[in-house]
Amino acid sequence: MASNFQEMTPMHRDILRNNRAFLIKNMEPMKLLKHLSTTLDETDDEQIKAQSTRGERSEKLLDILLRKGQNAFDEFVKALREVQSQYLAVTLIEAGNNWRRNHINHRDGEGGESDIK
Numbered sequence: 001m002a003s004n005f006q007e008m009t010p011m012h013r014d015i016l017r018n019n020r021a022f023l024i025k026n027m028e029p030m031k032l033l034k035h036l037s038t039t040l041d042e043t044d045d046e047q048i049k050a051q052s053t054r055g056e057r058s059e060k061l062l063d064i065l066l067r068k069g070q071n072a073f074d075e076f077v078k079a080l081r082e083v084q085s086q087y088l089a090v091t092l093i094e095a096g097n098n099w100r101r102n103h104i105n106h107r108d109g110e111g112g113e114s115d116i117k
Helices: 010-018 020-026 029-036 042-049 054-067 072-082 086-107
Strands: none
Touching (some): 010 072, 020 054, 029 042, 029 054, 054 072, 072 086
16 A cells, blocks of 8 residues: 655755744643644654653654654644744744745855755
8 A cells, every 4th residue: 555645845844943942942832732633643642741841842742743744834833823823833934935045046056055954
């Protein structure tokens, strides 16, 4: 049986990694869980809830999201909006816009060295 699983895009992985400390410091993972039901399964949910602190739960959520498929990032941004964390969602969207600009400029030879890893 062939799998239809598609990995998260490199852009979305980079955005989550580059904004990891900011997200860990500012997001409320317990509020996000019910809004991520199409991305997270019961085991994911339990692993996040098992963490002792909000920061550890945030770290676990991000670790799990990075392993999820192509739609996980968009669902995460939507969940942030739904729990009134608009500024976090906007930060990720702006990071995506910057990522695209940097890669287009780099591809066209206008951007010099790219700092995206």
